[in-house]
Amino acid sequence: MYRERASxxxxxxxxxxxxxxxxAPTRVLPDGCxxxxxxxxRVFVAGPDTxxxxxxxxxVGTRLFALRFGSGTGPGVLGLPASELTDRQVPLDQLWPAPDARRLAESxxxxxxxxxxxxxxxxxxDRAMVALAEAVRAGVTVGAFAERAGLSARHLQRRSNAAFGYGPKTLHRILRLQRAVALARGGAPFxxxxxxxxYADQAHLSREVRALVGVPLSSYLAHANNST
Structure with a gap:
């Protein structure tokens, strides 16, 4: 049973x-969070996945409670750049004072x-990174966003790494994948x-899904539907 709400x-x-x-366990898609x-x-941080x-x-009976930080909001709370947590799961007591982590664990x-x-x-x-996430979700290219925001490629890369754990092009791929999966779940033809x-075409979609998810889109959807 999974439930979520806006914080x-x-x-x-x-x-x-x-x-x-x-x-049944299902693959957890990367989401820029x-x-x-x-x-x-036990309390831990699941960093941004690629x-x-x-x-x-x-x-059976394992309970999970969590906050998912989107749009680059997590690093400010944790006190370190997201890039230090990319593709990692880290016990909270390695990042915060042990007494603070213990109080959460015992709550x-x-x-x-x-x-x-x-x-x-x-x-x-970082307001620019919040805007980047919103723009990419809306289908704006990274180049167009950088030009509109007046950011050089180097500055955009550095700030994106700190906010999301990876650069803007990887963020674009991941949020495009999220959009594609949502459309496919709604029944749209591939x-x-x-x-x-x-995507450039269906073959491009297929390659990107395999690269980021590890299985074809049809396989992922079938497994996810059987797990709900």
């Missing part, structure tokens, strides 16, 4: 999950505790998905 913090999603009998996750009394992750089967209301701590540590994100999501 009281901007660009942040609060989510919870509990493993039930018959649940990082998460702080409470997992049955490819889909295939988690192992968790025991009887993990999601409320996570939101309270995140609010207390909140720092306004040729239409490719065109509407901004």
């Amino acid at each position: 009281m913090l901007p660009h942040v999603i609060a989510w919870r999950s509990e493993v039930e009998p018959g649940d 990082l998460d702080i996750i409470w997992a049955s009394g 490819t889909a992750q295939a988690p192992g089967r968790a025991p 009887a209301e993990p999601l409320a505790a996570l939101e309270a701590v995140a609010a207390a540590r909140w720092r306004e994100p 040729a239409r998905v490719a065109a509407d999501a901004g």
Whole structure:
């Protein structure tokens, strides 16, 4: 069972999950976000992924509570660049003082505790990077955004690495994948998905899905549908 809602913090999603009998693990797609996750009394940070992750089967009854930080908002809360967490899962007590991490781990209301701590540590994100995420989701090219924002390629790369854990071109690929999967889940033919999501053609879509997800789009959708 998975549920999510908008957090009281901007660009942040609060989510919870509990493993039930018959649940099968599904690939977690990269999304340009990082998460702080409470997992049955253990708290860790899941950094921004560059490819889909295939988690192992968790025991029935495992509970997860988490905040997902989008649009480059996570680094300010954690106090370090996202690039230091790319493709990593790190125990929170390696990043924050152990007593602070322990209080979160021992909380009887993990999601409320996570939101309270995140609010207390909140720092306004890089506005240009929030705008970059919004522009890329809308289909704007990285080059067009850089020109509009007056940012050199070097500055855009550096700020994107700090905010998202990777450069703007990788962010573009990942958010385009998210858009394609959403369209495909809605039942659109793959040729239409490719065109509407901004791929050159269906073959380009197929190559990108295999590179970022590890399986064909049809296989991913079939497995995800069977797991819901």
